[in-house]
Amino acid sequence: MTAAIEGAESAVAARRLAWEDQLLALEEAQHVTGLQRSLSRMRHNRLLLLGSALGVIVLAAGILGPWITGGDYVTQDFQDIHLPPLSDGHIFGTDALGRDMAVRVFVGIRVSLTVAAGVTVLALVAGIVLGMVAGYLRGWTDRTIGGTIDFIWGFPLILLAVLFVGGMGGGLFPVILAVGLVNTAAIARVVRGEVLTLSQREFVEAARAGGYSSMRIMWRHIFPNILAPAFVLASYYVAVAVIAEAALSFIGLGAQPPTPSLGQLVADGRNFLRLNHWESTIPGIAIVLVVLSVSLIGDGLRDVFDPRLRHEAKSVDEQ
Amino acid sequence: MKRIAARSLYTLIVLLLSSIAVFYAIRLSGGDAVSARLPASASYEEREEFRELLGLNDPVHEQYFRYMGRLLTFDLGKSLTNNADIFDMLTEHGKNSLILGAAAFALVFVIGVPLGILAAVKRNSWADGSVMTFSVAGMAVPNFWLALLSVWLFASTLGWLPSAGCCSTKQLILPAVVLAMEGIALTVRMTRSAMLENLGQDFVRTLRAGGLSETSIVGKHVLRNAMVPIISLAGLRIGQIVGYALVVETIFGWPGLGQVLVNAVLRRDYPVAQFFSLVLIAIVVLSNWLADVGYTVANPRLRRT
Amino acid sequence: MSPDPAMNSDPAMNSDPTAAAANGAGRAPVLSVRNLHTAVATPDGSFDVVRDVSFDINPNEVLCLVGESGCGKTITALSIMRLLPTPPVRITSGEVVFDGTDLTQLPERRVRDVRSERISMIFQDPLTSLDPVFTVGQVMTEVIRTHRDVTKAAAREMSVDILRAVGLPAPAERFDSYPHELSGGMRQRVMIATALVLDPEILIADEPTTALDVTVQAQILERLRSEQQGRHMSMLLITHDLAVVASIADRVAVMYAGEIVEEAPVDELFADPRHPYTQGLLRALPHVSRKRRELVPIAGLVPPAQMMPPGCRFAPRCPHALERCWDEHPAYEKNHGVGLRCFNPQPF
Numbered sequence: 001m002t003a004a005i006e007g008a009e010s011a012v013a014a015r016r017l018a019w020e021d022q023l024l025a026l027e028e029a030q031h032v033t034g035l036q037r038s039l040s041r042m043r044h045n046r047l048l049l050l051g052s053a054l055g056v057i058v059l060a061a062g063i064l065g066p067w068i069t070g071g072d073y074v075t076q077d078f079q080d081i082h083l084p085p086l087s088d089g090h091i092f093g094t095d096a097l098g099r100d101m102a103v104r105v106f107v108g109i110r111v112s113l114t115v116a117a118g119v120t121v122l123a124l125v126a127g128i129v130l131g132m133v134a135g136y137l138r139g140w141t142d143r144t145i146g147g148t149i150d151f152i153w154g155f156p157l158i159l160l161a162v163l164f165v166g167g168m169g170g171g172l173f174p175v176i177l178a179v180g181l182v183n184t185a186a187i188a189r190v191v192r193g194e195v196l197t198l199s200q201r202e203f204v205e206a207a208r209a210g211g212y213s214s215m216r217i218m219w220r221h222i223f224p225n226i227l228a229p230a231f232v233l234a235s236y237y238v239a240v241a242v243i244a245e246a247a248l249s250f251i252g253l254g255a256q257p258p259t260p261s262l263g264q265l266v267a268d269g270r271n272f273l274r275l276n277h278w279e280s281t282i283p284g285i286a287i288v289l290v291v292l293s294v295s296l297i298g299d300g301l302r303d304v305f306d307p308r309l310r311h312e313a314k315s316v317d318e319q
Numbered sequence: 320m321k322r323i324a325a326r327s328l329y330t331l332i333v334l335l336l337s338s339i340a341v342f343y344a345i346r347l348s349g350g351d352a353v354s355a356r357l358p359a360s361a362s363y364e365e366r367e368e369f370r371e372l373l374g375l376n377d378p379v380h381e382q383y384f385r386y387m388g389r390l391l392t393f394d395l396g397k398s399l400t401n402n403a404d405i406f407d408m409l410t411e412h413g414k415n416s417l418i419l420g421a422a423a424f425a426l427v428f429v430i431g432v433p434l435g436i437l438a439a440v441k442r443n444s445w446a447d448g449s450v451m452t453f454s455v456a457g458m459a460v461p462n463f464w465l466a467l468l469s470v471w472l473f474a475s476t477l478g479w480l481p482s483a484g485c486c487s488t489k490q491l492i493l494p495a496v497v498l499a500m501e502g503i504a505l506t507v508r509m510t511r512s513a514m515l516e517n518l519g520q521d522f523v524r525t526l527r528a529g530g531l532s533e534t535s536i537v538g539k540h541v542l543r544n545a546m547v548p549i550i551s552l553a554g555l556r557i558g559q560i561v562g563y564a565l566v567v568e569t570i571f572g573w574p575g576l577g578q579v580l581v582n583a584v585l586r587r588d589y590p591v592a593q594f595f596s597l598v599l600i601a602i603v604v605l606s607n608w609l610a611d612v613g614y615t616v617a618n619p620r621l622r623r624t
Numbered sequence: 625m626s627p628d629p630a631m632n633s634d635p636a637m638n639s640d641p642t643a644a645a646a647n648g649a650g651r652a653p654v655l656s657v658r659n660l661h662t663a664v665a666t667p668d669g670s671f672d673v674v675r676d677v678s679f680d681i682n683p684n685e686v687l688c689l690v691g692e693s694g695c696g697k698t699i700t701a702l703s704i705m706r707l708l709p710t711p712p713v714r715i716t717s718g719e720v721v722f723d724g725t726d727l728t729q730l731p732e733r734r735v736r737d738v739r740s741e742r743i744s745m746i747f748q749d750p751l752t753s754l755d756p757v758f759t760v761g762q763v764m765t766e767v768i769r770t771h772r773d774v775t776k777a778a779a780r781e782m783s784v785d786i787l788r789a790v791g792l793p794a795p796a797e798r799f800d801s802y803p804h805e806l807s808g809g810m811r812q813r814v815m816i817a818t819a820l821v822l823d824p825e826i827l828i829a830d831e832p833t834t835a836l837d838v839t840v841q842a843q844i845l846e847r848l849r850s851e852q853q854g855r856h857m858s859m860l861l862i863t864h865d866l867a868v869v870a871s872i873a874d875r876v877a878v879m880y881a882g883e884i885v886e887e888a889p890v891d892e893l894f895a896d897p898r899h900p901y902t903q904g905l906l907r908a909l910p911h912v913s914r915k916r917r918e919l920v921p922i923a924g925l926v927p928p929a930q931m932m933p934p935g936c937r938f939a940p941r942c943p944h945a946l947e948r949c950w951d952e953h954p955a956y957e958k959n960h961g962v963g964l965r966c967f968n969p970q971p972f
Contacts, residue, residue: 015950019933019940026931151333154555154607156562159599166584166592167344243461250463251569251581266464273471284464292459521752527707528747529767529818530739533732543757618757 048300054293062113065106108262119241123183131191152185165253183237236298330608345593416575422495427502435510457504466570483572494571513545554610558603653680660718671929675882686859688869691879697862741771744819748831750811754803761799786817809840828860881937887963898969
């Protein structure tokens with residue numbers, strides 16, 4: 001009698017143990033670390049893969065292209081003007097002055113990427129510093145910086161660049177400065193918001209209660225946490241820089257001849273659209289490819305590293 | 320009300336600061352303007368005489384106050400390149416820009432909002448897919464490139480529309496569409512996501528529980544909620560249109576404020592550049608202010624607090 | 625949290641709730657839920673979140689649906705109202721019989737005529753549940769005029785009357801207020817007023833007091849109870865809070881992991897719970913039982929949807945589980961208004 005009851009009890013206990021094992025196994029199967037998740041999301045993110053592939057091609061064109069072709073973008077050859085693509089020795093043809101289009105497009109890509117790199121470095125450094133200072137110090141510092149940031153962020157990029165060119169003369173420098181300023185404001189806005197949120201979090205409160213100095217809290221606790229969103233956003237803004245430089249060069253306010261810029265190449269070719277539309281189309285396609293690769297990478301990084309930023313990026317689109 | 324007053328004060332301060340900034344920036348490049356207007360052989364005396372004539376040798380703040388005084392009397396001097404009266408240029412080109420800008424601004428919302436609603440209501444359908452593909456394309460293609468393509472297609476190849484010029488309706492179509500394109504693409508995306516976000520809100524369930532029709536819930540309640548962020552960003556749309564007008568007006572030879580400013584900068588016609596910089600900045604700042612007022616009015620949560 | 629039922633000073637609430645239940649027991653139920661199954665589609669497959677749920681709501685009674693969060697109470701209520709977020713959640717089988725028709729089979733247009741006019745529902749969070757960009761009055765007027773052919777002025781009068789009746793101070797001014805201008809308790813009163821303005825036969829209240837301050841909770845419950853009695857309305861109240869149950873219910877149905885495990889008149893359930901889960905809920909509650917007992921939490925967690933045990937869903941956490949409980953799924957047996965889903969019920 002007692003043995004029967006004990007037997008039944010141990011059977012139930014065995015069932016329960018088996019059940020708990022099953023639950024644990026399920027939990028383990030579902031458990032993945034943050035890094036694993038990021039890597040797996042990266043592998044499965046088609047946008048990022050496509051963007052990276054395009055990006056490699058664009059980088060190769062900008063860095064290796066001029067090097068392989070010799071980078072001579074000034075020599076004119078009035079025997080061979082307006083050659084179509086795939087002509088002898090001129091894979092993309094020649095322009096109105098007989099200059100090799102392939103060299104000019106590759107150098108143009110290099111100019112685009114250089115401007116984009118300059119703008120992004122400027123915007124990242126200045127944006128993070130300004131955003132952290134404004135977000136952490138609060139008070140009138142925050143209001144002054146915040147107001148300025150909001151104003152610049154809402155200001156039309158092209159107009160600002162034209163104003164800078166008006167004040168400083170043409171060339172790439174005022175363009176980099178103008179685009180850099182607007183992108184700085186965009187990054188500073190987001191960093192400031194992140195810092196405001198982070199300052200409310202327990203670990204910062206705890207550090208503050210523990211008597212750590214503001215500098216140390218900023219550096220050790222806040223700075224590492226804003227790097228990811230700042231970089232994701234910066235990658236997103238590379239596209240803005242590329243388009244702005246191309247547009248300004250197109251209307252003659254960016255890169256000055258003879259330095260070839262993609263926007264300027266499109267402008268040079270527009271007079272010969274009927275004769276040889278490739279002179280305009282090839283640099284135009286190059287711009288679209290550069291823009292597409294950087295925005296795909298930006299979108300992909302955002303999805304992978306910070307799904308929260310998806311929301312932020314909606315307002316990023318406003319630019 | 321308090322919010323509107325605060326924004327108005329902020330707007331005034333921004334206007335004042337930017338006018339000073341533009342003024343100093345132009346003064347810094349003033350020497351350039353002189354050498355650009357005079358032959359290279361001009362002597363030092365001739366240059367000084369020219370500077371004196373333009374008042375460039377006075378202290379900058381004096382020049383600023385004098386300039387502001389002249390602004391109030393509409394006496395803005397003449398262009399250095401074609402001797403046209405600057406105030407006359409403003410009225411003439413301003414009118415053209417207003418037509419183009421208003422057309423583009425209207426297109427942004429008249430096309431963007433309904434397409435966004437369609438995409439949200441029919442989400443994951445082929446209609447949604449095509450609208451969103453169009454939207455992504457609209458943002459990836461730079462507008463000067465789109466301008467060239469559309470000229471090539473509609474003017475050179477099909478011959479339906481003129482490639483440039485002003486100011487007939489036919490001539491307006493291409494520049495207005497190109498100018499509006501990025502705004503349309505953004506508005507489509509924002510409308511769609513705002514509609515979807517609000518469709519998922521708890522209040523929609525309450526309204527359904529009240530027995531309201533889907534037409535009223537989507538077309539009235541969700542739409543009104545979704546419009547709040549879109550209206551709040553309408554000012555940015557105006558700013559964006561002003562910025563792109565610089566490029567689009569230049570490409571299509573549309574004689575508006577943007578084209579005037581770009582040409583003035585290219586030709587170092589500094590009185591014109593200075594004045595039209597101020598005009599465009601004022602338009603951007605004031606439109607941001609207007610949008611802010613609009614946002615406050617559209618959003619009851621801000622209106623009464 | 626002070627779930628002591630003795631705290632309710634309102635005499636209406638202390639009146640014998642079994643009387644109302646007894647009144648209702650003789651008549652036909654106003655609403656019958658029969659073998660309702662509601663499933664959610666996920667990337668890993670489709671899972672029942674409500675499984676084989678049956679209950680009746682009798683005239684003039686308050687039926688409470690109790691259970692932990694995620695047990696399917698809200699989905700049950702939304703299934704009745706046909707307010708499920710479809711897809712991914714949809715009714716897979718079963719009936720909801722109201723006034724001779726099966727609501728699950730009605731076309732959307734006809735369901736809209738039932739909502740608010742005959743069955744109303746109020747929700748948990750009164751802030752997010754009200755449309756932020758319309759005034760209280762605009763929404764109430766629209767609800768009234770959707771169902772009744774009345775002028776705007778008449779609709780306004782009806783609204784102000786009901787706002788006053790649910791205890792909203794200065795109802796005429798509040799009619800033109802936006803939700804953000806009201807406190808949490810006022811918002812909940814607005815939601816109740818909107819739900820009651822068309823004098824429905826049934827009110828479904830989903831955690832109506834959970835998001836409110838404790839003092840406001842008591843006022844809102846009191847108001848719900850008095851409106852229910854004054855209007856001879858039936859009420860289905862969904863809550864996880866046994867103190868709320870004790871203060872308002874005539875009858876109680878306990879849900880666990882998507883199923884009803886026990887149903888009984890409120891006094892019977894508190895005095896003599898049969899199902900080990902119900903017993904566990906009561907043991908985990910301070911002061912409800914008259915004798916002082918130790919607080920005993922229920923061991924373990926609700927099983928995840930993709931791994932429901934094949935036998936009794938409570939078996940893994942049940943102190944009295946038999947081997948049979950692991951293998952066979954117990955049927956829901958119901959006699960004379962008392963239902964139980966258990967192979968091995970124990971005295972409390």
